[in-house]
Amino acid sequence: MTFEVGSGLSIAVILTTVIVVAAMLIWVERRLLGFWQDRLGPNRVGYFGLLQVVADMIKIFTKEDWIPPFADKFSFVLAPAIIMSVILLSFSVVPFAPGVGVVDSNIGVLFVLAMASLGAYSVMLAGLSSDNKYALLGALRAAAQMVSYEVFMGISILGVVALSGSFNLREIVLAQTDGWYIIPQFIGFVIFLIAGVAESHRLPFDIPEAEQEICAGYHTEYSGMKFGMFFVGEYLGLVLISSLITVLFFGGWLGPSFLPPIIWFVLKASAFIAFFILMRAALPRPRYDQLMTYGWLFLLPVSLVNLLVTGVIILSTQ
Amino acid sequence: MAKIVIDGVTYEVNPNNNLLQECLSQGLDLPYFCWHPCMGSVGACRQCAVKQYRDEDDKDGMLVMACMTPASDGTIISIEDEGAKSFRSEVIESLMISHPHDCPVCEEGGECHLQDMTQMSGHNYRRYDKKKVTHRNQYLGPFISHEMNRCIACYRCVRYYDNYAGGTDLSVQASHHHVYFGRHEEGTLESEFSGNLVEVCPTGVFTDKVFSEHYSRKWDLQTAPSVCVGCSVGCNTAPGERYGSLRRIVNRYNSEVNGYFLCDRGRFGFDFVNSEERLLEPIQRKQGKAELLTAAQIEVSIQQFSSAETIGIGSPRASNESNFALRCLVGDDNFYAGCSDAEYESLGVILALAADAAFHSPSVREIEQADAVLILGEDVTNIAPRIALALRQSVRNKAKELADENRIPQWQDAAVRELAQHERSPLSILSPAVSRLDDVASERIIDSLPNLIAFGHQIANKISDSAATAVSASSEHDDTLALIAQQLLRAKRPLIIAGNSNGGELIKAAANIAKALQEKNDDAGIDLCLLVPEVNSLGMGMLVDPANKLGAALARLQDGDAKRLIVLENDLYRRATATEVDAALEKAEQILVLDQLPTRTTAKADIVLPATAFSEHEATYINYEGRAQLSFQVNKCQKMAKPSWRWLNAAEHIDDLVQRCCNEAKGFTKLSEVLPADNQFVAGMKVPRQSHRYSGRTAMIANINVHEPKQMVDDESIMSFSMEGVPSQKDSTILASSWAPKWNSNQSISKFQDEVNGELKQGHTGILMFEKSTSVGAYFEPPVNSLTAAEKQLHLAFGFQIFGSDELSARCKPIQARMTDAYVGISPEDAQSRNLVQGDTVTISGTDSNVTVCIRTGIKTGTALLYCGEGSLNPAEFSEFIEIEKCEKQSASLGMRNLILSDLQDEDKSS
Amino acid sequence: MLTLVKDTLTSQVVTLWRVFAHLWVKADTVEYPDVQPYMFPRWRGRIILSRDPDGEERCVACNLCAVACPVDCIALQKTEDEEGRWYPEFFRINFSRCIMCGFCEEACPTNAIQLTPDFEMAEYVRQDMVWEKEDLLIDGTGKYHDYNFYRVAGKKIGGKDKGEAQNEAVPVNVRSLLP
Incomplete structure (x- = not known):
């Protein structure tokens, strides 16, 4: 079996790597947060606390797999599976490096957006099936937040698509050989970044989970591995958004040739992951209504204007 | 003003x-x-x-x-x-120059007047760097420890012990900074009031030795206002409990009763509460085996006993409530007196006299105000000790009178004493033997009982011709009797003291004297103090029908007229002859005895229910003058003992029981007034039994279980078993342990008095139960003396001892250390004619009792003074005359060792 | 509007930078128990009962610690040996109630009860936090080396007669006529 785009080996390696990276992020995030908050973070298990993830895994796997008696059992079990699957599926269109990827889809960008939309079901199902007021509140917030920010996310990418003339992510990367889209599409990048954070409901936009207000939001009733799937799903989302930013605005694997392309990709994506964690360490959570107002009254016009201007420039320079 | x-x-x-x-x-x-x-x-x-x-x-x-x-x-x-x-x-x-660095190891610490005053005066550092003067201590007997180093030479101890209490064996020795307060040689302090030295001494020179054996600081004692059960005076006490055991008793001020002082029986006679002998489980004896009874079984048995065939025998040492509860259970007709028939008869006389308008029953304070006293046949020191102390003050009224004449303020103690020298108000003692008050007596006649009765009537006749006179064997005392009559007539406030310790005839004679005085003086009422032996003799007497003597009860049982018997806190073998009791108990089908300690009666019982001791229940008692007083529960009995009234009446609240007693029992209408009124408490809060400094709450029982139990709740009284609540600042009647800011010692009591020596603020001093009729009764006729002593026979008179005559205190270790064996006191002449020497053992003919002989000059020839010990001899066994024979067997273990030495000294002088 | 956007952005960016800069700040964490903290001698930790320089129990059961204790977690009972020396029959501290305030040490007139720098007192069973005299009593003098209460006090005990304490004259002979 050869290691090429779409081969079984390639799929296996990418799947494993993505999940392992997402799991390791638990430790990375806690340590980074520790450093930024003048403390050490987990350092007791293994060297530098590297085995913390293993310890957490053991714990989470051996926990009682409990389903509340009042929950809707089917959708309660289905919900965490959806979030995991849709995000892992999104990774299939991500071009990690030349020859590394699952599929070269012509509709890559659309596929990612479609998958992101499906993610909203997971959250809504979890909140509904839990039959818990906090879970329901969390689900309501999540649904509104995800549906809204998907709009700006989509519009913000359209500038990139227009510039490259393709929905194929691999072609978008190749189209940036002369210059990363961060420069012409800076506004698009900023909107995408913000929308990405909101889509993966990470801090500062973790309004659906807001512990201080609604317990743990849509996954209040979840424990054990089902909670673990939401948890890892969140980190998968984080990796995905970082990868997409890398691909869409920072030239994907492109870079000086003293490093192999995959390394460039990993470096760029890691930088964004670190940035997301820094945001968590530094920024406070806005109110729910502030988030929605900001989205619809600011991000939507700005993204539309950005698309309009991009279109005008493209048309005028042809 | x-x-x-x-x-x-x-x-x-x-x-x-x-x-x-x-x-x-x-x-x-x-x-x-x-x-x-x-x-x-x-x-x-x-x-x-x-x-x-x-x-x-x-x-x-x-x-x-x-x-x-x-x-x-x-x-x-x-x-x-x-x-x-x-x-x-x-x-x-x-x-403080030579005061040792002893506070942590001093029993006075924390309630020390010296500590308080040092703080108040602002001294805190010893600048003097020379050596401290030290002293050797003395052994002062089983009650008092001596630590002379701590003395500050205030002279309070000798002023109290010698001048106030009339002791002779504590004195001040040496001079300047070597001054020493102690005995001339080591030995037991003789005074019956030595315990007060602990409270009189402002520092820790004299401390409570009994308390020190299981010492706790004042603030750690759970305390409640209580009443002493040692005799019929009903002194107010404050017993202190810690870790479930009673630790000590201190004086509780009551201006009308005990004031600042207690006797040693009251102060040190509480240890029976902690006794290992205590009955603590309800048991039933079946075929010689004792079985533990369940609550349900007890209820069934009590119901069985509430039939008409049950006889209930009350007790003069049980509370009104317990006696009343028993009376309710068995019915008025079946409730009998728990004292000997002779005593009960004289009790009837006392109760009848109590209603007579000719007499006034004086409180202890009023006794102190008497300016001429006649004691007729009663050994006051050994029967009602606190009254003896009051009598010692009454003889000082002459000195006070002289002081007033010379315009010297009465509080100028040294000057008044110097002025009066040996001038005393008249105190005449007519008794069968020497007594401990003889040193202050102006006239003293020692004679046989029939003669004393005759003398009494003669005095009455000399005062007023209306009173019938009596013929006595001799006329040698005629002048003295006339003098006594004159003294009583002249006095502003004469006082006659008698009692029923030697039958009722002396009481009648005393009543005649008082009546004659009343006739002459036309006063509202002459002070007539009639002493009864036990704490609630009067209360029991008032509850029992006059016809219901103990003898009648025993006879009914013997006849089979009644089948069941309940004995309330009583040892029948002290009340009637053993033959009578045995016969009655043999016949009874079922016997239920409630008591605190095992007695010969509990040994015969089928069912024994453990009763709580005085410190473990709330109760009312009626003292010799008809004063009802409330005694609170100090601590809960941790074992299964319950108050007798609770065993007999499982449901009723004590306040309701008191109220019912008030409504149903004759003469008890005012009893409920002793209960504290609810409106006297701040916001309905209870009064804490524990001080605000009570320590160790979370560690006391942590060794058993670290999880602290809920605070014990007291449903019965207005006090709580904790530090919670508002201290009794408002009603000082419920003031157990006095404390005021800056005043940790007992001297803080002045903060709670209306004025110094006055009544406690807002409190009451007890409720006087007797209602006087407006009429004055007739004179009593003197008895016809038909019997004369045969040859070799001796007139019998009963003697008493402060340490031993009381049933319960006699079972306390510290008191036992001061007790003597039963003895028969005779004159040297009688001893010589019978060839007896001091300490010989004799047999009293007609009985199988062996007793020690005590030869004393202060006994009339032809009279025998019989002290029955703590119960080894039964007074009911003896008739008016006894014969004694020498017995070779030496039976006594204690001998006369603990008889107060100065009593025997007159004997020593003669030999 | 623009100012608002500018200010908001600046604020967010500055915040991010400041937090990021903490990467170079040393962590405050003390890695106990790998690294043991320095305990000051006067630290108020586990309570002990000490002995005097002669090796006898210092505690004289005066009850002052118990009454000073704000949580009432000390209970003891005084007893006495044949020669008059006071000591506790039992001495119990309920450490599950103790708040380590040190009032007992302040109150102790004999330097018997002392707080030590030992703070590692956790137990799995609360009952094990109740310590009796046998558990509390140590063999040494603790923080105060030379003090012996009975050498100062006037009370006679075994091995020290009247007049043999510090600064005491020989006992007075009351029969003497000398000034």
């Missing part, structure tokens, strides 16, 4: 008192040592210095001792003056 100015504030004070007393009455803090509210001033300690000013323009003033200065109208003084303050602090500094 005089007006004086203290630190610029005008006060209205009593000009007959000194400044110190008035300052304290006004609630001001002024340090003092040698002054004592009961003992007046001598000005020895110089601690109460204040600045006195001639007039308002005088800015310098001069230092005076407040205790030596009259509170005359217009006096201007300053307590806060810097000069006075520094003088006081220098005085205490010099008093």
